[in-house]
Amino acid sequence: MSMSDLANKVALITGGSRGIGAAIALKLAQDGADIAVTYTSAAAKAEETVRAIEKLGRRAIAIKADNLDAAAVEAAVNETHARLGRLDILVNSAGVYSMDTVDALTLDEFDRVMSIHVRASFVASKAAAALMGAGGRIITIGSNLGEIVPFPGLIAYSTSKAALTGLTKALARDLGPREITANIVQPGSTDTDMNPANGDHADGQRARMAIPRFGQARDIAGLVAFLAGEEGRFVTGASLTIDGGANA
Structure with missing residues (x-):
């Protein structure tokens, strides 16, 4: 993908301060886009991402917006448009991990995870x-x-995460007549702070994979960049798994 592929485009990446979100922000900037990222508490990480993007010659801003706060999420979208002049690409990347069986899971925790992933998206x-x-x-x-x-x-x-697939397919139907695409990328085990390749449960994850190693955040970013670019213009309503064959 050429440097000019996303020239004059503006992208907002929620949760873009670190991990997969930061890798996506950097990749889209490398492809020519100006970038906004949101963060909840990692202000220093968000500023590092902004500085890295600016070194690429692109504009970048960081906006504090907790995905639990719907008004803050909406405000971040509008602030991106106001400060960077337009909005062409939204990447819903902010997320949390939660692990409890049904007998232990509280309603408050269920609602928290659903709000951060589904409602905010x-x-x-x-x-x-x-x-x-x-x-x-x-x-x-x-x-x-x-x-x-x-x-x-x-x-x-x-x-x-399953609900996000339904949301994506519905968005694709609603927005297709306007030539706006909606797709979902389904990563598997990816080496990040949330799920490090040397973590306690990493060996079990590798055992499920056809390619028995963790992915890198840049692998996910590359697929997102394809969907964001000109070559992805006819892909919509798609669920694209990138997990080293764990689900094969």
Whole structure:
């Protein structure tokens, strides 16, 4: 993908301060986009991401917005448009991990996970769609654990990630007539602070994979960049798994 592929485009990546979100922000900037990232508490990490993007010659801003706060999420979308002049790409990347079996999971925790993953993605997508023109892109980061549940304790996490697939397909239908695409990327085990390749449960994850190693955040970013770019213009309503064959 050429440097000019996303020239004059603006992208907002929620949860873009670190991990997969930060890798996506940097990749889209490398491809020519100006970038906004949201963060909840990692202000220093968000500023590091902003500085890295600015070194690439692109504009970048960091906006504090907790995905639990719907008004803050909507405000972040509008602030991106106001400060960077437009909005072409939304990447719903902010997320949390939760692990409890049904007998232990509280309603408050279930609601928290659903709000951060599903409600916030709906709020951001609705606000972004109102500002996007033809060629707009909405890309949501799901999980391969939204497709297959290989062990106990994933009821909140897997339910929320599976719901994002339904949200994505519905968005694709609603926004297709306006030439705005909506797709979901389903990563598997990826080496990040949340799930390090040398973590306590890493060997069990590798045992499920056809390629028995963790992915890198840049692998996920590359797929997102394809969907955001010109070559991804006819892909919509798709669920794209990138997990080293764990779900094969």
